[in-house]
């Protein structure tokens with residue numbers, strides 16, 4: 001039985017589609033600024049789509065194709081760590097409700 005009156009979030013997200021921009025990431029990380037501010041763990045914790053991960057050398061990997069475009073990382077990251085913009089026209093997530 002589903003207790004959430006708005007439905008299961010995972011099932012709802014499954015309806016969405018992505019148009020991945022294979023030529024350009026809409027998220028860029030200043031690795032030096034990220035390392036100085038210890039932003040890696042913060043980004044990993046706050047992103048609902050698990051876009052960020054830590055590489056063996058401690059730098060941040062960005063799986064931008066999975067981004068939900070919620071803007072949380074841009075709001076939470078220390079100044080200078082992220083360069084974030086919406087994907088180019090026609091790219092990124094396309095939300096669907098039916």
Ligand code: SF4
Pocket residue numbers: 027046047048049050051066067068069070071072073074
């Ligand atoms: S905009 Fe949202 S989904 Fe996209 S990388 Fe940032 S926190 Fe994750």
